[in-house]
Amino acid sequence: xxxxxxxxxxxxxxxxxxxxxxxxxxxxxxxxxxxxxxxxxxxxxxxxxxxxxxxxxxxxxxxxxxxxxxxxxxxxxxxxxxxxxxxxxxxxxxxxxxxxxxxxxxxxxxxxxxxxxxxxxxxxxxxxxxxxxxxxxxxxxxxxxxxxxxxxxxxxxxxxxxxxxxxxxxxxxxxxxxxxxxxxxxxxxxxxxxxxxxxxxxxxxxxxxxxxxxxxxxxxxxxxxxxxxx
Amino acid sequence: xxxxxxxxxxxxxxxxxxxxxxxxxxxxxxxxxxxxxxxxxxxxxxxxxxxxxxxxxxxxxxxxxxxxxxxxxxxxxxxxxxxxxxxxxxxxxxxxxxxxxxxxxxxxxxxxxxxxxxxxxxxxxxxxxxxxxxxxxxxxxxxxxxxxxxxxxxxxxxxxxxxxxxxxxxxxxxxxxxxxxxxxxxxxxxxxxxxxxxxxxxxxxxxxxxxxxxxxxxxxxxxxxxx
Numbered sequence: 001x002x003x004x005x006x007x008x009x010x011x012x013x014x015x016x017x018x019x020x021x022x023x024x025x026x027x028x029x030x031x032x033x034x035x036x037x038x039x040x041x042x043x044x045x046x047x048x049x050x051x052x053x054x055x056x057x058x059x060x061x062x063x064x065x066x067x068x069x070x071x072x073x074x075x076x077x078x079x080x081x082x083x084x085x086x087x088x089x090x091x092x093x094x095x096x097x098x099x100x101x102x103x104x105x106x107x108x109x110x111x112x113x114x115x116x117x118x119x120x121x122x123x124x125x126x127x128x129x130x131x132x133x134x135x136x137x138x139x140x141x142x143x144x145x146x147x148x149x150x151x152x153x154x155x156x157x158x159x160x161x162x163x164x165x166x167x168x169x170x171x172x173x174x175x176x177x178x179x180x181x182x183x184x185x186x187x188x189x190x191x192x193x194x195x196x197x198x199x200x201x202x203x204x205x206x207x208x209x210x211x212x213x214x215x216x217x218x219x220x221x222x223x224x225x226x227x228x229x230x
Numbered sequence: 231x232x233x234x235x236x237x238x239x240x241x242x243x244x245x246x247x248x249x250x251x252x253x254x255x256x257x258x259x260x261x262x263x264x265x266x267x268x269x270x271x272x273x274x275x276x277x278x279x280x281x282x283x284x285x286x287x288x289x290x291x292x293x294x295x296x297x298x299x300x301x302x303x304x305x306x307x308x309x310x311x312x313x314x315x316x317x318x319x320x321x322x323x324x325x326x327x328x329x330x331x332x333x334x335x336x337x338x339x340x341x342x343x344x345x346x347x348x349x350x351x352x353x354x355x356x357x358x359x360x361x362x363x364x365x366x367x368x369x370x371x372x373x374x375x376x377x378x379x380x381x382x383x384x385x386x387x388x389x390x391x392x393x394x395x396x397x398x399x400x401x402x403x404x405x406x407x408x409x410x411x412x413x414x415x416x417x418x419x420x421x422x423x424x425x426x427x428x429x430x431x432x433x434x435x436x437x438x439x440x441x442x443x444x445x446x447x448x449x450x451x452x453x454x455x456x457x
Contacts, residue, residue, distance in 0.1 A: 009327070087245075088408075091246070092439075092440045095241070096439065136408070136410070137408075138409050141406060141409040141410060173370065173402045174402075174406070176320075177368030177402070179320070181320050193438075196431070200431065202428065203427075203428045206277075206398075206424065206428065207277065207328050207424075208324060
């Protein structure tokens with residue numbers, strides 16, 4: 001059993017918790033969003049604030065793996081034939097100048113199986129860690145993530161990744177409605193616009209946290225370390 | 231026959247300039263006493279319901295106009311079954327911690343419970359007979375409800391959003407709708423949050439990056455397009 005994490009409320013709500021019933025959810029740390037020649041950068045997004053969270057996510061990954069937590073990665077990526085791409089989403093990407101599915105430096109933009117859809121190398125998934133390709137912002141829309149988590153008996157979710165105001169918040173909202181007990185790591189999530197990150201965390205702290213708790217990486221890692229270890 | 235596009239941020243809505251009574255619905259989210267009135271759920275938690283109640287009048291105007299033109303009107307309502315079989319333990323714990331435990335007696339009846347006074351719609355926006363009401367146990371209107379089935383049956387592609395709160399149930403439902411391919415418009419003055427900063431954030435991130443979740447307009451722009 002692990003101690004509660006010191007956050008906007010002590011997490012998880014029920015008291016001590018176990019690694020076996022908990023998963024780290026790593027959101028959209030793919031080249032399309034983080035690489036200089038990726039889709040996000042090519043459409044005018046600033047990747048610098050996103051890159052800042054790579055080291056804290058790497059530290060978190062290492063710690064949760066040794067503590068025995070399940071790890072799930074998500075990517076925003078469509079089928080190569082774009083059968084799962086809504087027409088308004090395609091239209092908006094055209095307005096941004098880089099239509100989803102068009103071939104760019106990393107292959108087709110936001111498409112499964114391309115270099116752009118790969119998780120950046122410092123955070124590479126292990127073979128036992130599922131990568132969920134999602135066609136939208138929320139990992140719970142049109143995917144099997146809920147099935148996978150429930151099959152393993154997961155009840156607690158810890159969120160890291162990008163962007164705080166995009167896929168992270170959308171996925172967390174859906175997880176919370178489904179009864180998962182959620183924790184967002186404030187310094188392992190980021191937005192391309194830093195004020196949007198701060199505003200999102202402010203929203204999530206309303207009424208003591210109605211979507212889950214919020215804590216720093218340090219506070220989270222502290223409870224994962226064995227007693228007496230530094 | 232299509233209607234003229236609505237002047238909106240960041241693009242004239244809808245994206246394909248194709249909308250009419252037959253494929254567009256007004257979604258009125260959670261305009262309940264619990265979120266809008268003194269002694270309701272939010273008021274009991276110490277939140278400022280004067281902010282949310284400001285959305286009622288503009289919504290009333292839009293609702294009357296869209297009703298008159300024959301649009302599909304769908305109301306959502308957050309509340310739990312009386313046996314609380316649909317209440318997540320952590321949701322119950324969090325509300326109790328803020329002094330408003332769901333399912334317990336409060337000034338407006340059992341807190342956030344179906345059939346109670348606090349759970350009811352505010353009288354100004356009472357659904358008419360024949361309008362659809364979707365009861366939901368969570369923030370998102372699609373979760374554990376038949377909302378999507380109802381919209382598919384009616385051939386709805388475009389959604390206009392009003393209601394409360396903009397950063398909670400409105401945004402969760404709208405981002406889900408957007409992920410599912412619906413073309414969404416948020417009416418900025420017909421929705422509100424319990425904190426001004428939160429509402430401003432939702433407007434900003436909705437219109438961000440070419441409208442990542444859809445578009446945002448003032449209700450006057452929608453009314454203008456309706457003629």
